[in-house]
Amino acid sequence: MTDTTAGRDRLDTFPKLLRHNAKAFASQVALREKDYGIWHPMTWAEFDQKVRTRALALRDLGIGRGDVVAIIGDNRPDWVISEIAVHAVGALSLGLYRDSLESEVAYLLTHSGTALVFAEDEEQVDKILNLGEAAANLKAIVYTDPRGMRKYDDPRLMKAEELDAAGARTARQRPSLYDEMIDSVSGEDVAVLCTTSGTTTHPKLVMLPAGRIIDHARKYLQFDPKGPDDQYVSVLPMPWIVEQVHVFGKALLCRMPVSFPEEPETLMADLREIGPTFLLMAPRVWEGIAADIRARMMDASWFKRRMFALALSINEKAAARNRRSWLADFLAFRALRDRLGFSRLRSAGTGGAALGPDTFRFFHALGVPLRQVYGQTELMGTYMLHRENDVDFDTVGVVIDPAIEVRIEAPDRQGVGEIVTRHPNRFAGYFKNEKSTAETMRDGWVHTGDAGYFDDKQHLVVIDRMADLAVMASGDRYSPQFLENKLKFSSYVAEAVTLGKGREYISALICIRYSIVSKWAERKQIPFTTYSDLSANPAVYRLIRDEVERINATLQPNQRIAKFVLLYKELDADDGELTRTRKVRRSVIEEKYGQIISAIYAGEPAIDIDTVITFQDGTNQRIRTRLKVETVETGMTGASGEQAA
Amino acid sequence: MTSPLLELSNVSLQFGGVTALSEVDLGVEEGELYSIIGPNGAGKTSLLNCISGRYFPTFGTISFDGRDITRLRTDKRAAIGIGRTFQNLALFGHMSVIDNILVGRHHLVRNNFLTGSLYWIGGAQKEELEQRREIEEIIDFLEIQHIRHATAGTLPYGLRKRVELARAVALKPKLLLLDEPMAGMNLEEKMDMARYIVDLNDEWGITIIMIEHDMAVVTDISSRITVLDFGKKIAEGVPEEVMAHPDVQRAYLGDDELEEA
Numbered sequence: 076m077t078d079t080t081a082g083r084d085r086l087d088t089f090p091k092l093l094r095h096n097a098k099a100f101a102s103q104v105a106l107r108e109k110d111y112g113i114w115h116p117m118t119w120a121e122f123d124q125k126v127r128t129r130a131l132a133l134r135d136l137g138i139g140r141g142d143v144v145a146i147i148g149d150n151r152p153d154w155v156i157s158e159i160a161v162h163a164v165g166a167l168s169l170g171l172y173r174d175s176l177e178s179e180v181a182y183l184l185t186h187s188g189t190a191l192v193f194a195e196d197e198e199q200v201d202k203i204l205n206l207g208e209a210a211a212n213l214k215a216i217v218y219t220d221p222r223g224m225r226k227y228d229d230p231r232l233m234k235a236e237e238l239d240a241a242g243a244r245t246a247r248q249r250p251s252l253y254d255e256m257i258d259s260v261s262g263e264d265v266a267v268l269c270t271t272s273g274t275t276t277h278p279k280l281v282m283l284p285a286g287r288i289i290d291h292a293r294k295y296l297q298f299d300p301k302g303p304d305d306q307y308v309s310v311l312p313m314p315w316i317v318e319q320v321h322v323f324g325k326a327l328l329c330r331m332p333v334s335f336p337e338e339p340e341t342l343m344a345d346l347r348e349i350g351p352t353f354l355l356m357a358p359r360v361w362e363g364i365a366a367d368i369r370a371r372m373m374d375a376s377w378f379k380r381r382m383f384a385l386a387l388s389i390n391e392k393a394a395a396r397n398r399r400s401w402l403a404d405f406l407a408f409r410a411l412r413d414r415l416g417f418s419r420l421r422s423a424g425t426g427g428a429a430l431g432p433d434t435f436r437f438f439h440a441l442g443v444p445l446r447q448v449y450g451q452t453e454l455m456g457t458y459m460l461h462r463e464n465d466v467d468f469d470t471v472g473v474v475i476d477p478a479i480e481v482r483i484e485a486p487d488r489q490g491v492g493e494i495v496t497r498h499p500n501r502f503a504g505y506f507k508n509e510k511s512t513a514e515t516m517r518d519g520w521v522h523t524g525d526a527g528y529f530d531d532k533q534h535l536v537v538i539d540r541m542a543d544l545a546v547m548a549s550g551d552r553y554s555p556q557f558l559e560n561k562l563k564f565s566s567y568v569a570e571a572v573t574l575g576k577g578r579e580y581i582s583a584l585i586c587i588r589y590s591i592v593s594k595w596a597e598r599k600q601i602p603f604t605t606y607s608d609l610s611a612n613p614a615v616y617r618l619i620r621d622e623v624e625r626i627n628a629t630l631q632p633n634q635r636i637a638k639f640v641l642l643y644k645e646l647d648a649d650d651g652e653l654t655r656t657r658k659v660r661r662s663v664i665e666e667k668y669g670q671i672i673s674a675i676y677a678g679e680p681a682i683d684i685d686t687v688i689t690f691q692d693g694t695n696q697r698i699r700t701r702l703k704v705e706t707v708e709t710g711m712t713g714a715s716g717e718q719a720a
Numbered sequence: 721m722t723s724p725l726l727e728l729s730n731v732s733l734q735f736g737g738v739t740a741l742s743e744v745d746l747g748v749e750e751g752e753l754y755s756i757i758g759p760n761g762a763g764k765t766s767l768l769n770c771i772s773g774r775y776f777p778t779f780g781t782i783s784f785d786g787r788d789i790t791r792l793r794t795d796k797r798a799a800i801g802i803g804r805t806f807q808n809l810a811l812f813g814h815m816s817v818i819d820n821i822l823v824g825r826h827h828l829v830r831n832n833f834l835t836g837s838l839y840w841i842g843g844a845q846k847e848e849l850e851q852r853r854e855i856e857e858i859i860d861f862l863e864i865q866h867i868r869h870a871t872a873g874t875l876p877y878g879l880r881k882r883v884e885l886a887r888a889v890a891l892k893p894k895l896l897l898l899d900e901p902m903a904g905m906n907l908e909e910k911m912d913m914a915r916y917i918v919d920l921n922d923e924w925g926i927t928i929i930m931i932e933h934d935m936a937v938v939t940d941i942s943s944r945i946t947v948l949d950f951g952k953k954i955a956e957g958v959p960e961e962v963m964a965h966p967d968v969q970r971a972y973l974g975d976d977e978l979e980e981a
Contacts, residue, residue: 111860112852112859112865113856222923223915338865338866344866
């Protein structure tokens, strides 16, 4: 850190930090965006200038202290500029996920009383215009991409360029206004509203003061140092607390340049061009990359396949002695890392959900130092992390700051109980929801609702949501998520939902991972047409059955999966089956596939399906198929007895 | 009233004894999205080929932008602003997407084989950068950033169609001829393609003549439609009129079925 203690106290908001960086490190690169195929860097001075004009324009529009401004779109510098400008006028920023449904946007905008929205393009503007009267507080909708906007004549619509031009005029007339504005905002004022994932109900809005985000980021940096020499690529959804802490808190403090991919589809090519030293991605993305490598390896030449297999086996032996093999690196992994854009990667993280130990091991074998992070939106996202030299695939590591206290409340015989945390930089409450605030935070301890325990090394192990621990008819407890993750760790399985609450035995609804299973089917010369067709194939059933049996072998008999069904479609957030962070919505699944579930437990050997799938473009496809219920030997009396019948 | 951007008068095309087109009159105004429909073998592609210059009509005249182009060479037509895509893809399969699109700008490039060899001195570098920028705007518009370095031949069909459209747009045409831009596409791809075509017409101001079999798309996005049957124009007008026209129904459904109905 270059700043003095006295100066540091004043740098308690993002606009103040940005102004400091713009003065001290004017010409260093702060942000980088790929546009029209070329990377465009933005220095701290340019960054600050853009925020200044935009903030003044917001002020001219009457946006001020306590107002809520929503932002929706892809991760782009423009988002970062807008968000800091919002804080500069003392308003609250509310990030929305780019693929949010209209109803979700409607709820959040009306609940928060949003006064202005930054919407990237026509797709997002559409969602907001359709709100109509519901958005009574909404004064303006600012868009950056004019494509397809000509058909609208809503008076609230405004181009970002026009907004900035107005701000620039004000800046010329009153040059000191911006500084006065940001100096009057304190770090204890709520600056960021972050949505909780809302697995069960409407998302809550978590109020976070900027000063606490910055203080948390500072401690995070002490545990896991980063600096101007690092290269960070912004991949996680921007509204998510983890990305907020990194792009705003950490990047402003340590001045690591943040690069933004051109489009989500170009991510892998963009990664290779930037060569990040630090990367955070959702478990699904890591799993997707691992699956992609495996799929490509299946397609590769005989020589490459052998080299890859050889490198993996050499490295496994080396890993057993806690070392990495230079030979394996030389044979395959160095080239592979280069292909992926991971050559310079010094630190990588994943969080939000569990990542399979196999995937973890795979990336570690490749030489990608992947670590698990854990935390809550209410507690600044990540506060548990592996130490660099102490990575354990089954745990989420240790606290990043000794001031953060974590304990297990009311542990049972195995030490499992609710994880509760006291955090010096905890949230300031839920927005317009004091009841939930009081329920979650008691005597300064935040009740996370997660079940977990500490292992021998004092690493925290997270099992599941407390509320999701299920009790079977026999009174035995089991964790659906734990089982589902075990299933999903198979590269052939994309999603899995287990059922067993109040039941005699456990069964599973499984979605195959199309990219891998289709490759597999091609190699086995199994003909198929669509996802539905492939998932109904007897050979695929046998394949998944083997996987289930392999997993069952690692479990106690009463925890084993007795029956499963391969679903005819993938679970989708647009159908409400997953949350935006791609967690399974159990209640929706149980309602939607109720017919299938009751047939499974009625002991029927197959279920006739006649249903309609709605695609993203609004078109429907009718699906008629016969789902087989596969029964697996568990060694438990109940289910196997039925099998005989 | 000003004269139309493209005007065909009395155009006939014969291959030996076969009459592909007979006495077709057509006028397409600037800014229109004009569709040509008709049963198989009605002469739609022949008509498009006459406009793009692959065939010269046996009789009749074609004028574009107030100029007679009946006998103008294909490459000259490209230079005055007529671009096209093909029913069967005509991409350079071994070249990258960017190179394929760059071909579309060939006639706009000043540097040649000799000056290009003096890359940094002759202004070739500067020109390449300018051209690349123009192309990137098209890539951005058609949302094919993720495949810009991919080899065209390896792409799935829907994307290759999009690349071909990009190449035609790179020509900076005033008039764009699209021969079945949505053939063989699934519904989602069709919706995307329809959106690109409407946006090209609406926002980029390109006049479009399109042959398409998907009636839902044609009636949805066209400003006017011409119906060909056995080389003759049997109807012309706004979509609702044309669809209601008895001759059109007869051409599509046949006489018997119409009588039964």
